[in-house]
Amino acid sequence: xxxxxxLVVIVPLLAAALxxxxxxxxxxxxxxxxxxxxxxxxxxxxxxxxxxxEGILVTQAGGWRVPIGITLMVDRLSAVMxxxxxxxxxxxxxxxIGLGDEERRFAAFHPIYLALAAGVSASFxxxxxxxxxxxxxxxxxxxxxxxxxxxxxxxxxxxxxxVIISLIASTFFVTALALxxxxxxxxxxxxxxxxxxxxxxxxxxxxxxxxVVVFGIKAGVFPLFFWLPDSYxxxxxxxxxxxxxxxxxxxxxxIIRSQTLLFPPDDRQGTLLLVxxxxxxxxxxxxxxxxxxLRRILSFHVISQIGYMxxxxxxxxxxxxxxxxxxxxxxxAVKTSLFLVAGMVEFRTxxxxxxxxxxxxxxxxxxxxxxxxPALSLAGLPPFSGFIAKFALVDAGLDKGVxxxxxxxxxxxxxxxxxxxxxxxxxFWGDPEDARVVRxxxxxxxxxxxxxxxxxxxxxxxxLALIVFADPVYKFAExxxxxxxxxxxxxxxxxxxxxxx
Amino acid sequence: MTxxxxxxxxxxxxxxxxxxxxxxxxxxxxxxxxxxxxxxLLLLTSGGPGGSAPIIDTGDPADFSDPLPQALALTSIVIxxxxxxxxxxxxxxxxxxxxxxxxxxxxxxxxxxxDRDELLEETLLAEQxxxxxxxxx
Numbered sequence: 001x002x003x004x005x006x007l008v009v010i011v012p013l014l015a016a017a018l019x020x021x022x023x024x025x026x027x028x029x030x031x032x033x034x035x036x037x038x039x040x041x042x043x044x045x046x047x048x049x050x051x052x053x054e055g056i057l058v059t060q061a062g063g064w065r066v067p068i069g070i071t072l073m074v075d076r077l078s079a080v081m082x083x084x085x086x087x088x089x090x091x092x093x094x095x096x097i098g099l100g101d102e103e104r105r106f107a108a109f110h111p112i113y114l115a116l117a118a119g120v121s122a123s124f125x126x127x128x129x130x131x132x133x134x135x136x137x138x139x140x141x142x143x144x145x146x147x148x149x150x151x152x153x154x155x156x157x158x159x160x161x162x163v164i165i166s167l168i169a170s171t172f173f174v175t176a177l178a179l180x181x182x183x184x185x186x187x188x189x190x191x192x193x194x195x196x197x198x199x200x201x202x203x204x205x206x207x208x209x210x211x212v213v214v215f216g217i218k219a220g221v222f223p224l225f226f227w228l229p230d231s232y233x234x235x236x237x238x239x240x241x242x243x244x245x246x247x248x249x250x251x252x253x254x255i256i257r258s259q260t261l262l263f264p265p266d267d268r269q270g271t272l273l274l275v276x277x278x279x280x281x282x283x284x285x286x287x288x289x290x291x292x293x294l295r296r297i298l299s300f301h302v303i304s305q306i307g308y309m310x311x312x313x314x315x316x317x318x319x320x321x322x323x324x325x326x327x328x329x330x331x332x333a334v335k336t337s338l339f340l341v342a343g344m345v346e347f348r349t350x351x352x353x354x355x356x357x358x359x360x361x362x363x364x365x366x367x368x369x370x371x372x373x374p375a376l377s378l379a380g381l382p383p384f385s386g387f388i389a390k391f392a393l394v395d396a397g398l399d400k401g402v403x404x405x406x407x408x409x410x411x412x413x414x415x416x417x418x419x420x421x422x423x424x425x426x427x428f429w430g431d432p433e434d435a436r437v438v439r440x441x442x443x444x445x446x447x448x449x450x451x452x453x454x455x456x457x458x459x460x461x462x463x464l465a466l467i468v469f470a471d472p473v474y475k476f477a478e479x480x481x482x483x484x485x486x487x488x489x490x491x492x493x494x495x496x497x498x499x500x501x
Numbered sequence: 502m503t504x505x506x507x508x509x510x511x512x513x514x515x516x517x518x519x520x521x522x523x524x525x526x527x528x529x530x531x532x533x534x535x536x537x538x539x540x541x542l543l544l545l546t547s548g549g550p551g552g553s554a555p556i557i558d559t560g561d562p563a564d565f566s567d568p569l570p571q572a573l574a575l576t577s578i579v580i581x582x583x584x585x586x587x588x589x590x591x592x593x594x595x596x597x598x599x600x601x602x603x604x605x606x607x608x609x610x611x612x613x614x615x616d617r618d619e620l621l622e623e624t625l626l627a628e629q630x631x632x633x634x635x636x637x638x
Contacts, residue, residue: 153599178570341625
């Protein structure tokens with residue numbers, strides 16, 4: 001079964017190569033993309049079942065032994081991330097085919113989207129820090145191209161900021177890798193975990209902080225988030241959903257992985273991360289309240305929500321990390337669906353400004369329903385998945401005694417309800433205020449294609465399924481957290497497997 | 502040699518950071534290149550002092566230089582190269598659109614900031630008027 005692990009990277013990359021060859025045949029490209037992304041979903045689900053029964057799965061790329069070869073490992077956290085991300089990737093691809101704009105105009109769309117999928121999957125399965133850097137780069141370079149695909153003025157502008165910030169983060173990452181290698185002589189995560197206690201406390205602290213900054217830039221935590229609300233809204237419709245749903249969560253995943261696996265418990269940056277988490281939640285949601293553009297409001301919410309995940313991790317307790325894992329799963333589904341709905345609103349009205357659009361509850365009731373569920377879930381109202389996730393975090397926070405952060409999280413939650421109400425009032429109630437929007441709403445040919453609606457509905461129902469299956473999912477998150485808090489298991493799984501081969 | 506490399510890396514980082522702080526993409530690009538070289542050099546140096554080529558059966562393995570950081574540095578150089586090429590293309594596109602490669606302000610962000618300033622000005626004006634009226638009475 002461990003042979004399946006590399007497939008989540010190889011299949012999309014292979015399909016990307018074939019898509020380049022089939023550049024002139026859009027149908028062939030579509031079939032290739034959908035087949036590759038479906039294969040990823042299937043592989044991810046098999047891995048999830050397998051890992052839950054047998055524990056951490058490990059394979060060595062090319063059969064080379066540990067210090068030389070690249071370790072690929074799948075634990076419960078990676079498996080659940082793989083399942084959710086592959087489900088989102090295929091839904092958004094269907095949505096993009098329905099939307100048709102960029103997907104139809106650029107032959108490069110499919111290969112680059114598949115490269116992005118490969119990069120995201122590779123980040124989740126790697127057990128080697130340098131390989132994580134390469135996976136990040138594959139994902140980021142694909143995202144640079146997708147972000148600037150139209151070549152419009154504001155895309156070029158925000159693309160510059162995005163690329164430069166990501167590049168600086170990558171340079172930090174390479175620097176951190178160089179220093180880690182000089183200090184320990186390895187970039188394999190498990191070996192690093194073994195050798196880390198031998199280093200001096202000051203050096204360990206330096207590494208820990210450097211990695212938090214590197215992954216913090218990718219995740220968009222306070223105060224490193226400023227590039228996010230600037231660049232995400234300018235990306236093509238469907239693409240923003242993948243960016244907001246997945247890319248920052250890869251950063252969160254990397255923070256969870258590096259903090260739990262690499263560093264001994266007394267080096268974990270608990271207090272720092274708690275402060276960062278509280279500030280991220282509050283400042284993100286304040287940013288959202290002040291915006292007028294639909295996608296920008298949602299982008300600021302991404303930041304605010306990242307704070308909750310970091311909050312869960314920063315407690316370093318079983319309940320906290322389990323809450324964080326559940327939160328990530330819930331957030332990916334909800335955030336992706338909100339951005340997909342935003343894309344539908346823009347398609348229908350031709351504008352994403354709250355001051356221009358209005359009255360969609362009458363002219364596009366389906367869109368209104370598709371918006372209402374994830375919006376209430378994001379705000380954390382019962383019985384939606386956001387309520388369960390936030391309840392788990394608050395409960396863990398009260399156990400741990402971090403009352404200030406709990407208060408901050410509840411305040412942020414309240415403000416989230418406010419800004420969701422603001423979107424609802426601006427987009428769905430009232431009357432459209434812009435003449436162009438009114439004209440477009442009267443034109444029946446501007447209805448969103450069925451495929452867009454179906455893809456969005458699928459993602460929304462995934463987030464609704466989290467309510468029904470909250471118990472098994474939360475229990476799974478608890479098992480994942482248990483695993484994460486015992487780095488010894490990883491050492492045993494990787495080095496033990498190595499002796500056998 | 503290692504000390505020399507360390508100083509060279511430091512110099513590259515310092516000059517690169519200065520260039521990164523400029524407003525023109527062409528200069529930022531040079532900065533990115535310099536900082537990237539600095540980190541690659543650091544990666545190369547992290548393998549310890551150099552030695553003979555690490556090929557089995559050609560000498561004493563104790564004299565070999567460590568091949569892993571070299572491989573890592575090579576990977577990292579290729580990535581930096583690719584991204585620099587992309588940034589150059591972006592700069593060219595920007596020049597074609599605006600005849601400039603200045604990194605522009607975020608319009609939406611400025612708009613919201615301006616709204617607030619206007620609001621502030623209006624309130625101040627209203628307060629002033631009120632005070633004037635009260636003064637007249």
